[in-house]
Amino acid sequence: MKKLYVLYDHTCGLCCRAARWLREEPKYVEIEALPANSPRAGAMFPSLCGDAAGGAPGEVLAISDTGDVYRGTAAWIMCLYALRRHRALALRLARPGWQPMVSVAIGMLSEHRGGLSRLLAMAPEHAAAAAPRDQLPWCADGACDTTERLKGVVERSRAAQ
Numbered sequence: 001m002k003k004l005y006v007l008y009d010h011t012c013g014l015c016c017r018a019a020r021w022l023r024e025e026p027k028y029v030e031i032e033a034l035p036a037n038s039p040r041a042g043a044m045f046p047s048l049c050g051d052a053a054g055g056a057p058g059e060v061l062a063i064s065d066t067g068d069v070y071r072g073t074a075a076w077i078m079c080l081y082a083l084r085r086h087r088a089l090a091l092r093l094a095r096p097g098w099q100p101m102v103s104v105a106i107g108m109l110s111e112h113r114g115g116l117s118r119l120l121a122m123a124p125e126h127a128a129a130a131a132p133r134d135q136l137p138w139c140a141d142g143a144c145d146t147t148e149r150l151k152g153v154v155e156r157s158r159a160a161q
Contacts, residue, residue: 003030003065004082006075007048010035013122014113015060020125022079029082036061059110073099073106 006022009015019033034041042049048061048069062075070078080090093102109116117123 001029001064001066001068003032004078005041005044005063005065006031006033006079007036007041007045007061007063008033009060009113010037011124012113013117013124014109014120015117016125017122018060022083025086026084027082028084028087031079031082072110073103076106077102 006019008019022031022033034044036049045061045063048063059072060075060079062070062078064070064078077090077094080086080093083090092098
């Protein structure tokens, strides 16, 4: 395998951030992350993108350049396997003893991705691109960077203790 295509939900802020992270990480295997409803994804994978056209896919999909399709937990493990810093983790998570726990964790993340996106102020790419940073609702306090936002939450939590 030389290339892995990852189809994600473009309407989900968490999914968009994960796709950006995949693009930025050093890789063993080239990754092309595509919104599942994009014209390119539809042209390349019409049988996989048919249900997602105009809507949000229910799970992340990873498709190898050899035609293997991975869904949900298997897709995330394949993504980690393609990354230089996370291959060892992928191999560990792929072990049968870890599968039930990994499936539950990925399932929970997937099921609650909308709420997590709002909690962590992660907007979908199209929403963030369409509005100037000073007009985004989660930037009103000047903390547009999620990392800075989380630091603030941790600091307030520590101060409360």
